Amino acid sequence: xxxxxxxxxxxxxxxxxxxxxxxxxxxxxxxxxxxxxxxxxxxxxxxxxxxxxxxxxxxxxxxxxxxxxxxxxxxxxxxxxxxxxxxxxxxxxxxxxxxxxxxxxxxxxxxxxx
Ligand SMILES: [Zn+2]
Numbered sequence: 873x874x875x876x877x878x879x880x881x882x883x884x885x886x887x888x889x890x891x892x893x894x895x896x897x898x899x900x901x902x903x904x905x906x907x908x909x910x911x912x913x914x915x916x917x918x919x920x921x922x923x924x925x926x927x928x929x930x931x932x933x934x935x936x937x938x939x940x941x942x943x944x945x946x947x948x949x950x951x952x953x954x955x956x957x958x959x960x961x962x963x964x965x966x967x968x969x970x971x972x973x974x975x976x977x978x979x980x981x982x983x984x985x986x
Pocket of ligand 1: 874882886
C-alpha cells in the first residue's frame with residue numbers, strides 16, 4: 873500500500889496506514905493498544921470477554937491481506953482509507969454470526985462509525 877519493502881510485520885502492523893487503523897480500532901474497542909502480532913494474538917487466547925476484539929482484529933487482518941492482494945493484482949486502485957473501512961464493515965457484517973449475541977450490537981456499532 874506504500875513504497876516500503878513488504879514484510880509481514882510491515883504490511884499488518886508497522887506500515888503507517890495499518891498503524892493508523894490499529895490505533896483507531898484500539899480506541900473503538902477500548903483496549904490499550906494493538907500494535908504488533910503478539911499483542912493482537914494475546915487477545916485470541918482470552919475468554920469470550922474479548923470476542924469482539926478478536927473478531928474485529930481478525931477481520932481487519934483479513935481485510936488488509938485481501939486489499940493488498942487486490943492492489944497488487946490491479947483489481948483496485950488506492951483511493952483512500954475509507955475503502956478499507958468499508959471492506960472491514962462488510963466483512964464484519966458477514967462474520968457477525970461468529971460473535972456472541974449479547975456482544976453483537978457492540979461489534980456492528982464499532983465498524984459502522986466509520
Ligand atoms: Zn507501508
